[in-house]
Amino acid sequence: MIARLQLLVLAAILVVGAFSTGADFLFFLVYLVLLVGGGAYVVTRLGLADLEAGYVLGQLHGSVGEQLRVTYTLRNASLLPKLWLEVEQASTLPIPLPGRALALSPRAERTWITRVPLTRRGHYRIDPLQIRTGDPFGLFEASAGVGRGATLVVYPRVEPLPFWRVPATSLEGTHASRERTFQTTPLVTSVRPYAPGDAYNRIHWPTTARQQELYVREFDLEQAADVWIFLDLDPAVQAGRGDESTLEAAVRVAAAVGAKALAENRAVGLTSAGRQLPVLPADRGPRQHQKLMQVLAAAQANGAVPLVELLLQGLGRLRRGMTALVVTPSMDPSWVRPLASLRPRGVGVVVCHLDPVAYGALEAQPDQARRSGLDAERVRALRLVQHAMAEYDLQVHHVVPHARLGELLVAPGQVPLGRAVG
Numbered sequence: 001m002i003a004r005l006q007l008l009v010l011a012a013i014l015v016v017g018a019f020s021t022g023a024d025f026l027f028f029l030v031y032l033v034l035l036v037g038g039g040a041y042v043v044t045r046l047g048l049a050d051l052e053a054g055y056v057l058g059q060l061h062g063s064v065g066e067q068l069r070v071t072y073t074l075r076n077a078s079l080l081p082k083l084w085l086e087v088e089q090a091s092t093l094p095i096p097l098p099g100r101a102l103a104l105s106p107r108a109e110r111t112w113i114t115r116v117p118l119t120r121r122g123h124y125r126i127d128p129l130q131i132r133t134g135d136p137f138g139l140f141e142a143s144a145g146v147g148r149g150a151t152l153v154v155y156p157r158v159e160p161l162p163f164w165r166v167p168a169t170s171l172e173g174t175h176a177s178r179e180r181t182f183q184t185t186p187l188v189t190s191v192r193p194y195a196p197g198d199a200y201n202r203i204h205w206p207t208t209a210r211q212q213e214l215y216v217r218e219f220d221l222e223q224a225a226d227v228w229i230f231l232d233l234d235p236a237v238q239a240g241r242g243d244e245s246t247l248e249a250a251v252r253v254a255a256a257v258g259a260k261a262l263a264e265n266r267a268v269g270l271t272s273a274g275r276q277l278p279v280l281p282a283d284r285g286p287r288q289h290q291k292l293m294q295v296l297a298a299a300q301a302n303g304a305v306p307l308v309e310l311l312l313q314g315l316g317r318l319r320r321g322m323t324a325l326v327v328t329p330s331m332d333p334s335w336v337r338p339l340a341s342l343r344p345r346g347v348g349v350v351v352c353h354l355d356p357v358a359y360g361a362l363e364a365q366p367d368q369a370r371r372s373g374l375d376a377e378r379v380r381a382l383r384l385v386q387h388a389m390a391e392y393d394l395q396v397h398h399v400v401p402h403a404r405l406g407e408l409l410v411a412p413g414q415v416p417l418g419r420a421v422g
Helices: 002-021 024-047 205-211 246-263 286-297 307-317 337-341 356-360 368-391
Strands: 051-057 061-063 067-076 082-088 100-104 109-117 122-126 129-134 141-146 150-155 175-181 188-193 215-223 227-231 268-272 280-283 323-328 348-354 395-399
Touching: 002 024, 024 082, 024 129, 024 141, 051 082, 051 129, 051 141, 061 286, 067 082, 067 100, 100 109, 150 286, 205 215, 227 246, 227 307, 246 268, 246 286, 246 323, 246 348, 246 356, 268 286, 268 307, 280 286, 307 323, 307 337, 348 368, 356 368, 368 395
Parallel strands: 061 150, 227 268, 227 323, 323 348, 348 395
Antiparallel strands: 051 067, 067 109, 082 100, 082 129, 122 150, 129 141, 175 215, 188 215, 268 280
């Protein structure tokens, strides 16, 4: 813009001087300025003419650790070359999409692929593709938007839990055991040839018709196994920053346990106190897995309800045979007492307690004396809540930074193969 104003001022001065003095040299400069300015304008206007462009997102949702794949295509349908094109696409991703500057020959096409790692969960906006061009002198510029914007949902990383088991109950439910049963259950796992003594109502007639011999169905024994996750999003109890924070650790725990339970054909529900996180009713299947991941992708520490109130409001949804999973870094022992009433009702309880002292130690504290006093206070509060959980004999898993969840969330009687990495 400044260069354009300078050119206009210079042209005006030259025109006034040329007509005032009649000097041939000044008229030559006037013609030169008009030629350069007019040529630059024409080059800029033709820079985006007969240009075809587009982009394709590899996916609209992914998980932390994966890569976003974007394919760009530019095609010059003109008989004139495109001397300079700048292609960029703005987004709210933590790692921006890289732009590119290029030139296109007549009737040429250029395609390239950009890969960007997904490093943080969340909902991100990807703006339309922007193409800019201009003249070699920088006097004029033209731009155009291509396509529509899109929303990319990045799910939290789902860590494997090889030694995690939901507490077993004596009621029939949704989790199939590995042992075959002679009882008829809703879970039909396979078919086998008919053997003497098999009931006729277990014959699988479609397979029998195809194989021209009798086949019967086999069933798996079920156990009650529905899981309801209580996720504490109260900002007053969170500690740590970034990926190494109690918030991110809580989301990873909920994602890992939820995915594990859904893979075992259990129903999973979620209750939290976040402003944008409604109660997710218990359900099973791939669609529930997608709903759970979408909810966890948007989880933020913006809740306004303490954990004790969250439990008092949500425990009424639990029925006999279900398991309540509480994920919290809270050091207020008042939330432990409501969980004691679940065992007489036949509801299992598992607590994943995120160590706020360990996560808080990762935060930068310039005042060493203040940090020492704060840590001592946190340690005392942590011991109180640990004592309360031990008093009610709750199954507790302690989650600390820089450790794999598969080695921290271990069911009683299971022994991990390795040690947690500190």
